[in-house]
Amino acid sequence: MGQQYQMNRTLVGSKPICRKTWSGLFASLWVVSILLFGLSPLSLAAEGRTKQSSKANPGSTYSGYQPQSGNLEGPSGVTSELAEDDIDTGAILEFPKIERFFQPWFDWKKRLNDRTGLQLQLSFQSLYQETDANVQYEDAFAGRWQVQGSWALLNRGGPNTGKLTFRIENRYTINSEIPPSQLAFQFGSVASSGTGFSDFGAALTELAWRQELMNGKLRFIFGKISAISWYNVHALSTSMRGFQNTALQSSLS
Numbered sequence: 001m002g003q004q005y006q007m008n009r010t011l012v013g014s015k016p017i018c019r020k021t022w023s024g025l026f027a028s029l030w031v032v033s034i035l036l037f038g039l040s041p042l043s044l045a046a047e048g049r050t051k052q053s054s055k056a057n058p059g060s061t062y063s064g065y066q067p068q069s070g071n072l073e074g075p076s077g078v079t080s081e082l083a084e085d086d087i088d089t090g091a092i093l094e095f096p097k098i099e100r101f102f103q104p105w106f107d108w109k110k111r112l113n114d115r116t117g118l119q120l121q122l123s124f125q126s127l128y129q130e131t132d133a134n135v136q137y138e139d140a141f142a143g144r145w146q147v148q149g150s151w152a153l154l155n156r157g158g159p160n161t162g163k164l165t166f167r168i169e170n171r172y173t174i175n176s177e178i179p180p181s182q183l184a185f186q187f188g189s190v191a192s193s194g195t196g197f198s199d200f201g202a203a204l205t206e207l208a209w210r211q212e213l214m215n216g217k218l219r220f221i222f223g224k225i226s227a228i229s230w231y232n233v234h235a236l237s238t239s240m241r242g243f244q245n246t247a248l249q250s251s252l253s
Helices: 022-036 078-085 096-116 180-187
Strands: 118-130 139-154 162-173 201-213 218-224
Touching: 078 118, 078 139, 078 162, 096 118, 118 180, 139 180
Parallel strands: none
Antiparallel strands: 118 139, 139 162, 162 201, 201 218
């Protein structure tokens, strides 16, 4: 499960955004974190394990999720995000009481994975962009809820595992006429400056079966997938922890 707050002030210029209701925004983010009972390793260190925990050291995992060896999927893929978001990357700031409060969530996810092979992640991100260009809409603000998971249903723990992966998203604007994915097009850009932050509402963006054969030497996936997770990618091809600009999110070559 994860939560991260992204605030990008980009493009031609920037100016104060005090007209946005900051108190309401931050209050909403705190409510979100309480309702979800867990935070991302990428946000304010509140999702880190406590110093008192014997497992609290950078490089360890929160719920025991391990990256898949030989994974050809990009960093924005379901299995990639599940593994990456579960890593304890360490924290500059730590809040032991908050960390202890959320610890049962990660413990429950670990037990669920150990018993059933089901891995889960919940997250919320938001992106704000603003321009000084003389255009119809000077700013864009959007939110993105995401629920995704991987369920090992065949040969769990064995050499030829079969998994069902899924992702449900809800993308929407927040007090703005357009989402960040459309802002740059107003002044002639050929690439979106806010990839991943559109306004298509709720949608099932992945439901697929992944199968390994010949001890992992042959792998295939079929079903509904996100194509941008599989082709023309690099290590920062993800709006979650990399670039939002499509021109940089795609392969730099």
